[in-house]
Amino acid sequence: MEEPKITEDLIAAHGLKPDEYARILEIIGREPSFTELGIFSAMWNEHCSYKSSKKWLRTLPTKGPQVICGPGENAGVVDIGDGQAVIFKMESHNHPSYIEPHQGAATGVGGILRDVFTMGARPIAAMNSLCFGEPSHPKTAHLVKGVVEGVGSYGNAFGVPTVGGEVRFHRSYNGNCLVNAFAAGLADADKIFYSAASGTSMPVVYLGAKTGRDGVGGATMASAEFDETIEEKRPTVQVGDPFTEKRLLEACLELMASGAVISIQDMGAAGLTCSAVEMGDKGGLGIRLDLDRVPCRERGMTAYEMMLSESQERMLMVLRPEKEAEAKAIFDKWDLDFAIVGETIPEDRFLIIHGNETKADLPLSKLSSTAPEYDRPWIPTPAPAEMEPVPQIDPVDGLKALIGAPNYARKSWVWEQYDSQVMADTVRAPGLGAGVVRVHGSGKALAFTSDVTPRYVKANPLQGGRQAVAEAFRNLVACGARPLAATDNLNFGNPEKPEIMGQFVGAIQGIGEACTALDMPIVSGNVSLYNETDGTGILPTPTIGAVGLLNTLDDLIAGAPVAGEIALLIGETAGHLGQSALLAEVFNREDGDAPPVDLAAERRNGDFLLANRALFTAATDLSDGGLVLAAFEMAQAAGIGLTLESAETGFLFGEDQARYLVSCSFDQAEALTVAAGRAGVPITAVGRFGGETVKIGGSEAPLAELTEIYETAFERAVG
Amino acid sequence: MKAAVITFPGSNCDRDLAGGFEAAGIEVSRVWHKDTELPAGTDIVGIPGGFSFGDYLRCGAIAARSPISSAVLEHAQKGGYVLGICNGFQVLTEFGLLPGVLMRNAGLKFVCRRTALSVSTADSAFTQGWKPGDTVSIPVAHHDGNYTADAETLARLEGEDRVAFRYVDNPNGSMGDIAGILSANRRVLGMMPHPERAIDRAQGGDDGLALFRALAGALAPA
Numbered sequence: 001m002e003e004p005k006i007t008e009d010l011i012a013a014h015g016l017k018p019d020e021y022a023r024i025l026e027i028i029g030r031e032p033s034f035t036e037l038g039i040f041s042a043m044w045n046e047h048c049s050y051k052s053s054k055k056w057l058r059t060l061p062t063k064g065p066q067v068i069c070g071p072g073e074n075a076g077v078v079d080i081g082d083g084q085a086v087i088f089k090m091e092s093h094n095h096p097s098y099i100e101p102h103q104g105a106a107t108g109v110g111g112i113l114r115d116v117f118t119m120g121a122r123p124i125a126a127m128n129s130l131c132f133g134e135p136s137h138p139k140t141a142h143l144v145k146g147v148v149e150g151v152g153s154y155g156n157a158f159g160v161p162t163v164g165g166e167v168r169f170h171r172s173y174n175g176n177c178l179v180n181a182f183a184a185g186l187a188d189a190d191k192i193f194y195s196a197a198s199g200t201s202m203p204v205v206y207l208g209a210k211t212g213r214d215g216v217g218g219a220t221m222a223s224a225e226f227d228e229t230i231e232e233k234r235p236t237v238q239v240g241d242p243f244t245e246k247r248l249l250e251a252c253l254e255l256m257a258s259g260a261v262i263s264i265q266d267m268g269a270a271g272l273t274c275s276a277v278e279m280g281d282k283g284g285l286g287i288r289l290d291l292d293r294v295p296c297r298e299r300g301m302t303a304y305e306m307m308l309s310e311s312q313e314r315m316l317m318v319l320r321p322e323k324e325a326e327a328k329a330i331f332d333k334w335d336l337d338f339a340i341v342g343e344t345i346p347e348d349r350f351l352i353i354h355g356n357e358t359k360a361d362l363p364l365s366k367l368s369s370t371a372p373e374y375d376r377p378w379i380p381t382p383a384p385a386e387m388e389p390v391p392q393i394d395p396v397d398g399l400k401a402l403i404g405a406p407n408y409a410r411k412s413w414v415w416e417q418y419d420s421q422v423m424a425d426t427v428r429a430p431g432l433g434a435g436v437v438r439v440h441g442s443g444k445a446l447a448f449t450s451d452v453t454p455r456y457v458k459a460n461p462l463q464g465g466r467q468a469v470a471e472a473f474r475n476l477v478a479c480g481a482r483p484l485a486a487t488d489n490l491n492f493g494n495p496e497k498p499e500i501m502g503q504f505v506g507a508i509q510g511i512g513e514a515c516t517a518l519d520m521p522i523v524s525g526n527v528s529l530y531n532e533t534d535g536t537g538i539l540p541t542p543t544i545g546a547v548g549l550l551n552t553l554d555d556l557i558a559g560a561p562v563a564g565e566i567a568l569l570i571g572e573t574a575g576h577l578g579q580s581a582l583l584a585e586v587f588n589r590e591d592g593d594a595p596p597v598d599l600a601a602e603r604r605n606g607d608f609l610l611a612n613r614a615l616f617t618a619a620t621d622l623s624d625g626g627l628v629l630a631a632f633e634m635a636q637a638a639g640i641g642l643t644l645e646s647a648e649t650g651f652l653f654g655e656d657q658a659r660y661l662v663s664c665s666f667d668q669a670e671a672l673t674v675a676a677g678r679a680g681v682p683i684t685a686v687g688r689f690g691g692e693t694v695k696i697g698g699s700e701a702p703l704a705e706l707t708e709i710y711e712t713a714f715e716r717a718v719g
Numbered sequence: 720m721k722a723a724v725i726t727f728p729g730s731n732c733d734r735d736l737a738g739g740f741e742a743a744g745i746e747v748s749r750v751w752h753k754d755t756e757l758p759a760g761t762d763i764v765g766i767p768g769g770f771s772f773g774d775y776l777r778c779g780a781i782a783a784r785s786p787i788s789s790a791v792l793e794h795a796q797k798g799g800y801v802l803g804i805c806n807g808f809q810v811l812t813e814f815g816l817l818p819g820v821l822m823r824n825a826g827l828k829f830v831c832r833r834t835a836l837s838v839s840t841a842d843s844a845f846t847q848g849w850k851p852g853d854t855v856s857i858p859v860a861h862h863d864g865n866y867t868a869d870a871e872t873l874a875r876l877e878g879e880d881r882v883a884f885r886y887v888d889n890p891n892g893s894m895g896d897i898a899g900i901l902s903a904n905r906r907v908l909g910m911m912p913h914p915e916r917a918i919d920r921a922q923g924g925d926d927g928l929a930l931f932r933a934l935a936g937a938l939a940p941a
Contacts, residue, residue, distance in 0.1 A: 149829075426923075
């Protein structure tokens with residue numbers, strides 16, 4: 001088939017800027033073929049090349065004694081002792097989910113699961129962080145239903161427990177929802193598989209599902225802003241098949257155990273192109289692919305389509321040739337495709353043959369290493385204006401407003417659609433703080449959380465970036481886990497705008513500072529830019545996924561408060577109401593500064609909690625919604641009432657950081673107070689648990705009435 | 720005392736179900752769906768939860784036509800024990816070993832939650848560890864658990880005391896709140912809830928262990 005001529009329009013349609021095209025001409029010294037143009041576009045788009053973000057990502061702390069493998073592979077690898085490792089990553093699937101919520105979200109889950117099992121790990125936990133537009137926006141309910149159903153349909157059938165996540169609503173996401181999927185897996189630390197090919201003339205093997213035309217150009221689409229032509233982009237969204245993915249998982253793990261695998265890489269964004277280049281580039285080798293041998297689902301596919309297809313549930317592997325028969329038998333057992341489609345070659349070439357014609361012949365190492373890198377202009381985010389005074393509010397009315405808002409209502413409507421129990425190791429299911437699963441067959445457990453408060457990041461990217469990490473740290477600590485490491489999923493608007501780039505730079509600085517101070521290196525991550533519609537950006541949303549370790553289940557803090565126990569507040573309360581949930585939900589205001597994050601206090605208070613877990617029954621971290629929301633959630637989960645003495649709005653609803661609420665018996669409270677005094681940790685008795693009423697300051701309401709609001713508000717808004 | 724747990728492509732609770740049997744001291748063999756024979760001396764066949772063959776046709780329909788199916792049917796016809804959980808229950812109805820069908824949940828959504836079950840009969844190897852009317856807490860996780868049968872079948876199940884468990888708070892619209900049923904010889908049990916997810920207090924409760932222990936007792940050589 002004749003390939004189209006290269007024209008300016010064609011170059012622009014591939015998302016390549018004129019200077020980028022000039023660089024291509026310089027590299028290859030001739031006009032590229034259509035297939036070659038597609039390959040460059042796939043490798044150089046923002047999604048695959050990180051061209052706007054690389055400069056800043058390099059500043060993040062990525063090392064530590066616990067880190068086995070940091071960013072750059074399919075997922076980060078972290079030591080959990082006893083020769084075992086946890087492998088995890090978070091990745092966005094924002095644009096596809098807005099275009100086709102069910103399949104967009106489902107394939108987001110599928111992609112992140114493959115990132116984990118391509119490294120030899122069996123996935124053991126998943127989370128997802130979802131941001132939608134205002135509940136009243138005509139598209140929101142449809143997107144919520146579709147995304148939640150899509151996440152569930154894939155994870156449930158694959159058989160990984162979904163143990164945590166977030167759901168938030170804000171008008172800035174009206175035209176651009178966010179779907180950030182996290183997965184973690186478990187492997188022996190000495191049996192991790194990497195993507196670097198080694199050895200020449202080694203067979204390159206295609207594994208898994210057949211290649212179709214779905215998703216051609218998906219990564220380029222994901223790197224563009226949205227406008228009214230969005231509906232035309234539906235065919236760029238892939239379709240997920242969790243049944244094939246489950247078989248691919250089992251087949252890959254059997255294959256790895258057989259010793260047949262030299263290197264392996266999943267086909268994600270930009271499919272065959274990106275995976276082959278990655279394996280060759282990391283191994284310092286060239287790759288020759290013979291596309292006539294690629295298993296295709298449709299007839300008459302061109303080289304261009306095969307190289308850019310984003311069909312799901314596929315892997316590319318470099319095989320030990322002597323193991324070919326054994327490897328093929330494993331894939332036959334699972335009824336999956338297994339085809340030798342090429343080989344590694346010594347010279348620096350990416351050679352694509354189709355129908356006896358050379359469709360592409362490019363210097364392989366140049367495809368990723370010379371990808372453009374930009375130092376985009378940026379301006380620091382100006383300090384927020386002084387906050388207008390906040391009126392005092394009846395505290396129970398304030399609580400009702402918060403728990404009646406879908407942002408803070410109970411989200412069981414969402415998480416009950418996810419199988420949180422499969423694999424039979426779930427110790428703490430979604431609902432309160434971090435999710436916890438056992439390390440199968442051991443006494444250890446892993447805790448997972450994902451956090452960010454986008455309003456804070458918008459007002460003050462530095463403090464907001466710090467806060468996202470600090471909240472993740474606190475959520476892990478509050479369930480008794482020692483924080484190990486983190487993954488970041490950075491969702492921002494158009495990086496070509498200096499103010500957006502300023503948000504990015506500030507947030508990265510804050511994340512870096514907090515990760516260093518709290519000893520949580522970033523081991524993997526993903527950047528999603530151009531989250532804008534018709535020129536309006538989303539709230540900057542750097543989602544932090546974090547993992548903690550419990551050396552024994554005895555360390556778990558899972559208990560609910562017991563009636564009669566005292567509520568003690570750990571950490572200092574200044575009554576910071578800027579950018580608070582109270583302002584947003586009750587007064588419809590988003591003013592003031594983000595709460596400052598004192599990283600030394602975070603560290604000290606977290607260490608104090610972990611060191612004194614014998615001295616309290618239950619614990620939770622304080623985040624948006626402040627003391628009132630944290631205390632209510634704790635009491636409500638235990639089915640008991642609550643009394644808080646204060647009536648002061650700042651004290652009750654302020655969002656000061658580095659704070660926890662714990663529930664203690666009288667004797668424990670005394671001992672904990674003494675210990676806090678010794679450690680220099682502020683501690684205050686704020687009330688007690690028990691009864692059937694929630695009393696705050698001078699006002700009160702029956703627990704049953706509040707529970708009704710809390711449990712039905714979400715479904716009423718978007719169900 | 721030997722269990723054989725079948726793995727179909729798409730099964731995802733096979734390891735969990737094996738763990739349930741093992742927690743009660745029952746020896747477990749794992750059997751691939753392309754096998755045509757059960758291991759010698761198999762006392763009970765376990766058919767696990769999951770999405771066999773993706774549930775892309777009727778749930779359980781393709782699994783019931785797998786190469787291993789004739790061996791399972793023969794085992795049941797000879798009076799062997801069979802336990803099908805969740806997708807396994809759906810497979811048992813497709814086998815014809817249990818009557819009725821599991822339709823889409825009345826709420827049309829997947830539902831994963833801990834549910835209270837009322838034990839309806841203690842007259843089976845599976846439920847003899849309880850008394851009728853006992854309430855146990857066991858999780859459900861399914862999209863198609865809405866037990867449906869014609870009036871005559873329901874009457875026969877009730878008349879023959881073959882309802883094993885009922886939901887206290889029905890999560891899926893099942894007729895008669897039915898969560899699990901027995902075959903006429905009381906040796907085949909299909910149930911939607913997952914007792915293998917409730918065998919250890921770390922999982923939030925261990926009420927499911929009584930089922931596996933009761934089986935171990937029933938299968939112990941006299």
